Amino acid sequence: MMRRKMIGTLLVAAFAASPAAAVETTTVQWGPIVLPAADANGPGQVENEVAGVSGLSAFLIGLFQSVATYPVPKPCSDCYIVGIEPNLVLADGTTANFNNGTMLHHVVNVNYSRPDITCRPNLFSSQPIKLLGAAAGGNERFFASGNERTHMDIDEGYGYYVGSGDNWGLIYHLMNMSPVQKTVYFEYTFHWVPASGSGIDRTRPIWIDIDQCDDSEAVVEAGYNDLHWDWKADRSHTMVTIGGHVHDYGISIAWRNQSNGQNSCTSVAGYSAGSPFVPVGPGTGADAAHPVGTNTVTSDPIGLANYAGHISDMTTCSPHSHTNKNQTMRVHTQINRPNETDHDMGIMIGYLDEDFCITNFWCF
Amino acid sequence: MRRSVRFVAVAVVTAAALLVWGLAQPDAPPPTAGAAVQPAPPSEPEVAAAPPAVPPRAPVAQSPEPAGWSLSSSDADAEAERLRMISQDVVLRERARQQMLAEQADARWHEAVDGGEYAAADLDPAVVELFRNIDLVPRYTDGGYIDGLVIQSIVADHPLALSGFQIGDRIDRIQGTPLRDPREIPSLLAHLGPNIEVCAEREGRDLCRDLEFE
Numbered sequence: 001m002m003r004r005k006m007i008g009t010l011l012v013a014a015f016a017a018s019p020a021a022a023v024e025t026t027t028v029q030w031g032p033i034v035l036p037a038a039d040a041n042g043p044g045q046v047e048n049e050v051a052g053v054s055g056l057s058a059f060l061i062g063l064f065q066s067v068a069t070y071p072v073p074k075p076c077s078d079c080y081i082v083g084i085e086p087n088l089v090l091a092d093g094t095t096a097n098f099n100n101g102t103m104l105h106h107v108v109n110v111n112y113s114r115p116d117i118t119c120r121p122n123l124f125s126s127q128p129i130k131l132l133g134a135a136a137g138g139n140e141r142f143f144a145s146g147n148e149r150t151h152m153d154i155d156e157g158y159g160y161y162v163g164s165g166d167n168w169g170l171i172y173h174l175m176n177m178s179p180v181q182k183t184v185y186f187e188y189t190f191h192w193v194p195a196s197g198s199g200i201d202r203t204r205p206i207w208i209d210i211d212q213c214d215d216s217e218a219v220v221e222a223g224y225n226d227l228h229w230d231w232k233a234d235r236s237h238t239m240v241t242i243g244g245h246v247h248d249y250g251i252s253i254a255w256r257n258q259s260n261g262q263n264s265c266t267s268v269a270g271y272s273a274g275s276p277f278v279p280v281g282p283g284t285g286a287d288a289a290h291p292v293g294t295n296t297v298t299s300d301p302i303g304l305a306n307y308a309g310h311i312s313d314m315t316t317c318s319p320h321s322h323t324n325k326n327q328t329m330r331v332h333t334q335i336n337r338p339n340e341t342d343h344d345m346g347i348m349i350g351y352l353d354e355d356f357c358i359t360n361f362w363c364f
Numbered sequence: 365m366r367r368s369v370r371f372v373a374v375a376v377v378t379a380a381a382l383l384v385w386g387l388a389q390p391d392a393p394p395p396t397a398g399a400a401v402q403p404a405p406p407s408e409p410e411v412a413a414a415p416p417a418v419p420p421r422a423p424v425a426q427s428p429e430p431a432g433w434s435l436s437s438s439d440a441d442a443e444a445e446r447l448r449m450i451s452q453d454v455v456l457r458e459r460a461r462q463q464m465l466a467e468q469a470d471a472r473w474h475e476a477v478d479g480g481e482y483a484a485a486d487l488d489p490a491v492v493e494l495f496r497n498i499d500l501v502p503r504y505t506d507g508g509y510i511d512g513l514v515i516q517s518i519v520a521d522h523p524l525a526l527s528g529f530q531i532g533d534r535i536d537r538i539q540g541t542p543l544r545d546p547r548e549i550p551s552l553l554a555h556l557g558p559n560i561e562v563c564a565e566r567e568g569r570d571l572c573r574d575l576e577f578e
Contacts, residue, residue, distance in 0.1 A: 056452055078520060113516075114499065123460050134459060163499065163517030165531065195497075196520035202497050236484060326480065356484035358495045358553070359502060359513065362473045362546065364482050 026075035031185035035176035052169025060135035080159025083191030101178030155318035203351035210346035235363035242350035243316035248277035251334035254289035259327035270313030279336035465504035490577035512536035
């Protein structure tokens with residue numbers, strides 16, 4: 001076939017500043033999820049269930065994970081998300097937390113339309129998140145929450161882009177310690193701006209994990225632990241905003257450039273006064289990545305008492321620290337526990353402003 | 365907790381092995397859900413995995429259709445299931461092929477850039493702007509080569525969107541140079557200035573625009 005060539009010229013005023021767009025707020029609910037009642041064997045659980053997949057993807061993921069059937073709609077399309085406030089609620093809309101026997105062990109927000117940059121989809125991998133990505137067509141983990149339900153505000157001028165064709169999903173683990181079955185929903189409040197005319201630059205999420213690409217659950221000894229995972233940066237970038245997640249007895253989690261010694265962020269855990277779940281000993285205080293103590297939290301948007309002393313806060317940072325390609329970044333997770341466990345976590349999610357990429361993986 | 369983790373690990377390994385097995389068997393259907401998780405009840409997966417049934421010839425008096433062209437309801441269901449399995453197998457094979465091609469193309473890109481001779485600061489700002497706020501996915505071809513970059517998502521006020529390009533367009537030339545070899549793309553980009561000609565293919569048509577960045 002003869003290809004017809006159309007030629008046009010466009011003068012692009014590419015570098016003109018755009019006026020700041022008004023931030024809109026949308027709250028979405030995803031569910032229902034039925035949590036079995038606790039019994040003599042322990043809490044009722046829905047563990048590592050996947051939502052937001054259908055067709056062949058659901059069939060393949062169903063080979064190794066439980067798959068939920070409810071949809072996971074986005075709060076907006078062709079927009080930038082600039083803030084996220086996660087929560088878990090009961091069917092009547094009240095917050096589901098320890099005060100009513102419920103725990104948001106963790107939830108991961110996934111965009112099936114883009115690949116995760118640190119755990120790239122791989123059809124032949126034995127690691128669940130890579131296999132899931134290959135089955136679903138993508139696995140970009142762009143947000144996550146533990147029971148502390150940290151709010152994430154991406155620094156001004158930046159956002160997480162949501163395309164019109166993006167498909168969202170969830171991976172989660174929920175627990176019910178009460179003797180009655182419960183129906184719960186994820187309830188997220190998103191702050192966002194329409195992409196067009198916003199003047200916002202898109203950031204790319206990066207998942208950082210002491211159990212990288214596996215199930216994120218690590219074996220941790222009793223006493224003081226400093227756990228690491230290294231990433232040789234495959235792209236030059238600026239870390240715009242980043243936050244962390246640890247479990248009870250966690251002190252802090254930090255992201256540091258090992259090549260030049262620059263600490264990018266230290267996310268510190270927060271507990272209420274008198275909490276029985278504070279670390280049983282201090283951090284080393286050796287440097288900014290290893291603080292001595294935790295924070296004492298005095299209030300919380302969903303009620304500090306609802307946490308019953310469990311971890312209720314993690315600090316976030318907007319460091320704007322720059323990393324050159326091929327430099328080594330390392331996560332430092334301080335935990336000081338009274339006993340050994342096989343399901344502790346140390347995770348950070350950051351939002352990168354890449355210097356220059358032409359595809360998801362082809363970068364300078 | 366440890367037991368459930370082990371279970372997931374075993375299931376994942378099993379699933380991966382079954383997927384590989386499915387891909388390696390030209391005529392075999394993909395594994396069923398029951399195979400990876402637990403022993404399947406005898407009826408459902410076995411029906412799905414059964415070889416194609418020979419449709420019985422229907423009595424002429426009971427069917428207005430030509431003899432040999434009619435299927436009973438159960439045969440039709442079995443045939444539909446067999447075709448579904450075949451289509452899944454085709455999709456899986458294609459995903460595996462795309463993964464292999466992507467790895468080859470990645471290797472060629474990294475041959476060019478991993479030495480550290482390219483940096484964003486050395487690029488014309490127009491080039492950086494051209495690739496900002498857009499998702500491009502290579503169309504992979506054999507041997508580590510590509511046939512352009514397909515626009516997967518683009519912000520409405522991106523320079524390419526403003527000049528008429530849209531999701532699904534395949535950018536196949538920049539400044540007249542075909543985007544074929546990932547190893548040569550960094551050099552191409554490093555030599556671009558503020559005036560950039562971009563050409564894309566859309567449903568067999570060429571769409572070219574000269575972008576002049578101020």
